[in-house]
Amino acid sequence: MRKLYHxxxxxxxxxxxxxxxxxxxxxxxxxxxxxxxxREFLAMNPAAQVPVxxxxxxxxxxxxxxxxxxxxxxxxxxxxxxLIGRSxxxxxxTRRIAAWFNNKFYYEVTKYILDEKVYKHYRRQGEPDSGAxxxxxSNILYHLDYIAHLTREHKWLAGERYxxxxxxxxxxxxxxxxxxxxxxxxSPAVKExxxxxxxxxGFRLVLEERIPGFRPPSYYxxxxx
Amino acid sequence: MRKLYHxxxxxxxxxxxxxxxxxxxxxxxxxxxxxxxxREFLAMNPAAQVPVxxxxxxxxxxxxxxxxxxxxxxxxxxxxxxLIGRSxxxxxxTRRIAAWFNNKFYYEVTKYILDEKVYKHYRRQGEPDSGAxxxxxSNILYHLDYIAHLTREHKWLAGERYxxxxxxxxxxxxxxxxxxxxxxxxSPAVKExxxxxxxxxGFRLVLEERIPGFRPPSYYxxxxx
Numbered sequence: 206m207r208k209l210y211h212x213x214x215x216x217x218x219x220x221x222x223x224x225x226x227x228x229x230x231x232x233x234x235x236x237x238x239x240x241x242x243x244r245e246f247l248a249m250n251p252a253a254q255v256p257v258x259x260x261x262x263x264x265x266x267x268x269x270x271x272x273x274x275x276x277x278x279x280x281x282x283x284x285x286x287x288l289i290g291r292s293x294x295x296x297x298x299t300r301r302i303a304a305w306f307n308n309k310f311y312y313e314v315t316k317y318i319l320d321e322k323v324y325k326h327y328r329r330q331g332e333p334d335s336g337a338x339x340x341x342x343s344n345i346l347y348h349l350d351y352i353a354h355l356t357r358e359h360k361w362l363a364g365e366r367y368x369x370x371x372x373x374x375x376x377x378x379x380x381x382x383x384x385x386x387x388x389x390x391x392s393p394a395v396k397e398x399x400x401x402x403x404x405x406x407g408f409r410l411v412l413e414e415r416i417p418g419f420r421p422p423s424y425y426x427x428x429x430x
Numbered sequence: 431m432r433k434l435y436h437x438x439x440x441x442x443x444x445x446x447x448x449x450x451x452x453x454x455x456x457x458x459x460x461x462x463x464x465x466x467x468x469r470e471f472l473a474m475n476p477a478a479q480v481p482v483x484x485x486x487x488x489x490x491x492x493x494x495x496x497x498x499x500x501x502x503x504x505x506x507x508x509x510x511x512x513l514i515g516r517s518x519x520x521x522x523x524t525r526r527i528a529a530w531f532n533n534k535f536y537y538e539v540t541k542y543i544l545d546e547k548v549y550k551h552y553r554r555q556g557e558p559d560s561g562a563x564x565x566x567x568s569n570i571l572y573h574l575d576y577i578a579h580l581t582r583e584h585k586w587l588a589g590e591r592y593x594x595x596x597x598x599x600x601x602x603x604x605x606x607x608x609x610x611x612x613x614x615x616x617s618p619a620v621k622e623x624x625x626x627x628x629x630x631x632g633f634r635l636v637l638e639e640r641i642p643g644f645r646p647p648s649y650y651x652x653x654x655x
Binding site for chain 2: 251252264266267268270271272274275278279293294296297300301304305308309312351
């Protein structure tokens with residue numbers, strides 16, 4: 206059986222879970238407290254990051270973007286079903302936007318919230334730094350405007366088809382939403398796009414999960430908000 | 431004519447320049463002081479990051495990893511010449527290692543050095559923070575050990591063939607070497623791998639460039655050290 210070592214509120218884990226669901230690939234999910242740096246886990250991924258995918262044949266895949274590329278290459282023979290795109294140009298645009306959320310959005314928004322609210326709590330490193338939280342809450346507005354801008358041009362972020370760009374962005378947004386850190390009133394267009402993304406395969410599974418000590422708002426796993 | 435908007439000591443720019451040279455794709459290079467956030471540059475890449483590739487037909491590509499994937503797809507019809515890899519497994523491993531240097535190495539080493547030594551200087555933000563420089567100098571040792579470990583298993587980082595994993599890692603190392611921040615005595619294996627990487631197409635062009643106010647050590651652009 207295929208196994209995914211993940212952590213429920215890692216946006217990178219969520220992205221791969223949704224990708225697996227889109228490809229209809231069954232998978233046993235195993236929660237990995239990656240910050241504990243378990244020996245067997247480090248042997249699979251010396252970067253000590255989730256997610257890590259272990260195929261039934263024992264082959265191991267790490268780095269969420271490399272895993273998504275792998276899944277699309279290995280289980281997407283028909284380019285019609287590629288979640289990266291069909292044409293070379295479409296694929297470049299999808300990857301550009303996915304990278305925006307994997308890197309820029311992560312370091313400007315998600316990382317602040319997770320580090321301050323969650324990982325500090327689990328590592329008993331004290332109270333959240335209010336300056337860092339404020340920075341994240343201010344930075345997210347510009348990113349929501351960017352999502353709104355992209356959805357004015359197309360149905361989905363990278364074009365007319367749902368892609369890894371949407372999966373990546375929605376994974377980050379869903380993590381922030383767990384902590385009530387998405388100002389939904391800021392942009393109706395973003396809310397509309399996210400409601401569509403939430404109704405895609407895989408998101409239900411992702412939104413069902415809870416982590417100890419933190420409870421999401423009531424609308425969090427409602428696909429219609 | 432194809433154009434690359436780049437900055438000489440951006441490891442991400444270097445990676446794309448070397449990729450273009452490996453594919454024998456001629457290109458006009460234009461220095462972009464990306465931190466000035468030039469209006470026309472932001473229109474090409476709202477992330478305000480270098481490099482940006484503009485093809486002769488006017489199409490625009492941003493995000494260095496998306497650009498490398500694009501170049502390999504568009505100009506690598508023969509999988510024999512792919513710089514990502516031939517088999518699905520080889521491609522996953524190449525992408526994993528490239529991501530290690532694009533993300534982990536960048537945030538643990540390169541970014542500290544560039545921010546503190548170069549961008550603070552250009553933005554007149556004062557003296558480098560010695561704590562950040564010390565962190566980078568300490569962190570790099572573990573990454574050099576990882577390179578040594580990988581080259582004990584294969585000729586190149588991701589296998590027996592030169593790939594985007596080597597291009598990415600060597601681009602970062604070359605930037606640090608510009609500022610004499612690579613402790614070459616730490617690992618003969620790394621030195622040997624880097625000497626091979628430096629002799630590949632594209633690296634000569636990259637190592638010829640200088641930035642105002644900073645001069646690299648004398649051995650910097652010597653392919654034999």
